Amino acid sequence: MTAAVRVEHLKKSYGAVQACRDVTFRIEPGEIFGLLGPNGAGKTTTLRCLSTLTQADAGILEIAGTDVGQCPKLVRQKLGYVAQEVALDKVLTGRELLQLQAAIYHLPSAQIAPRIDKIVDVLGLGEWIDRKCGTYSGGIRKRLDLAAGLLHQPQVLILDEPTVGLDIESRVVIWDFLRQLRQEGITVLLTSHYLEEVDLLADRVAIIDQGKVIASDTPQALKDQVGGERITLRIREFTSEQEANQAKELLQGLDVVQTVIINTAQGNSLNLVVQSNSNALSAIQTRLSEANLPTFGIAQARPSLDDVYLAATGKTLMDAELAAVGKRDEKKERKQNMR
Numbered sequence: 001m002t003a004a005v006r007v008e009h010l011k012k013s014y015g016a017v018q019a020c021r022d023v024t025f026r027i028e029p030g031e032i033f034g035l036l037g038p039n040g041a042g043k044t045t046t047l048r049c050l051s052t053l054t055q056a057d058a059g060i061l062e063i064a065g066t067d068v069g070q071c072p073k074l075v076r077q078k079l080g081y082v083a084q085e086v087a088l089d090k091v092l093t094g095r096e097l098l099q100l101q102a103a104i105y106h107l108p109s110a111q112i113a114p115r116i117d118k119i120v121d122v123l124g125l126g127e128w129i130d131r132k133c134g135t136y137s138g139g140i141r142k143r144l145d146l147a148a149g150l151l152h153q154p155q156v157l158i159l160d161e162p163t164v165g166l167d168i169e170s171r172v173v174i175w176d177f178l179r180q181l182r183q184e185g186i187t188v189l190l191t192s193h194y195l196e197e198v199d200l201l202a203d204r205v206a207i208i209d210q211g212k213v214i215a216s217d218t219p220q221a222l223k224d225q226v227g228g229e230r231i232t233l234r235i236r237e238f239t240s241e242q243e244a245n246q247a248k249e250l251l252q253g254l255d256v257v258q259t260v261i262i263n264t265a266q267g268n269s270l271n272l273v274v275q276s277n278s279n280a281l282s283a284i285q286t287r288l289s290e291a292n293l294p295t296f297g298i299a300q301a302r303p304s305l306d307d308v309y310l311a312a313t314g315k316t317l318m319d320a321e322l323a324a325v326g327k328r329d330e331k332k333e334r335k336q337n338m339r
């Protein structure tokens, strides 16, 4: 079967910055596929290369069998792209904006009104569509972006952080909508920082780190491969580095404990991987109390996608985000310079 999206060995640099070093994944028609990774991992660059907005330096990129570099016009017909931040015109109403979008895609005029009505209905935009976009909340704006990306009935919908910063009600509307698209056979490629969101929605995921895909499979298979059980432990609400290191050393000595990582982004809490079906919880508590260290909170869980990331990179996704915040953000600087 022809892949809905094919990306092989994508490379893209901006000057000295290697945004994509080696990105490879394949999406089958009708799948929801999540691209997961910290800030600066190369997710947006991958989406922009696929959407013809940026030219790749090397690699194979195809949308439904069409080469992105050779036939960009046809590719743009086949896909809808919803960017992270969209500057909506404030004076136009939502309906006027969608009509403009329909004109850009040369939709037959008889089809425009029924298509807009249908999509407005499905996205629950009826109350808003004839009001000016300047009055929209973030959630309504995002729903209108989605409507605009889908108006020309693309086979593949590409979404960059579709729910970032939205309230839970808007997120749920968008999740339901994406599931509905999947039922209609539309392929969805989305990026997200929200691990639970990707876990919940995506049929398959690729985890991207420093411009490379480091793992790709169904969320369940990735979690199963990591194995073991997780314990999250807090010595105090905000533990000092010294105490966290002391606890780490003590717990590493226990037979049932496989690894211990200090999660600096979460007040120096400790993330432990322990043998499944062991008495790890009580062994840990006993060892800490023998050393007169308190336990503010302790919880055991099955592996999550964050554990998959941790196993592949040695850091949690949140710590990777914190590290990225410290780096010079050229993308942000560019945006500011454009204002």
Ligand SMILES: Nc1ncnc2c1ncn2[C@@H]1O[C@H](COP(=O)(O)OP(=O)(O)OP(=O)(O)O)[C@@H](O)[C@H]1O
Pocket (backbone or CB within 6 Å): 014, 017, 018, 019, 037, 038, 039, 040, 041, 042, 043, 044, 045, 046, 328, 329, 330, 331, 334
């Ligand atoms: N046009 C550009 N010029 C220079 N550097 C860029 C440009 N676009 C992206 N970068 C840099 O390339 C790297 C990858 O950025 P990219 O936006 O693809 O990452 P991301 O995973 O999408 O992160 P985010 O979640 O912050 O959007 C970063 O170091 C970023 O600063």
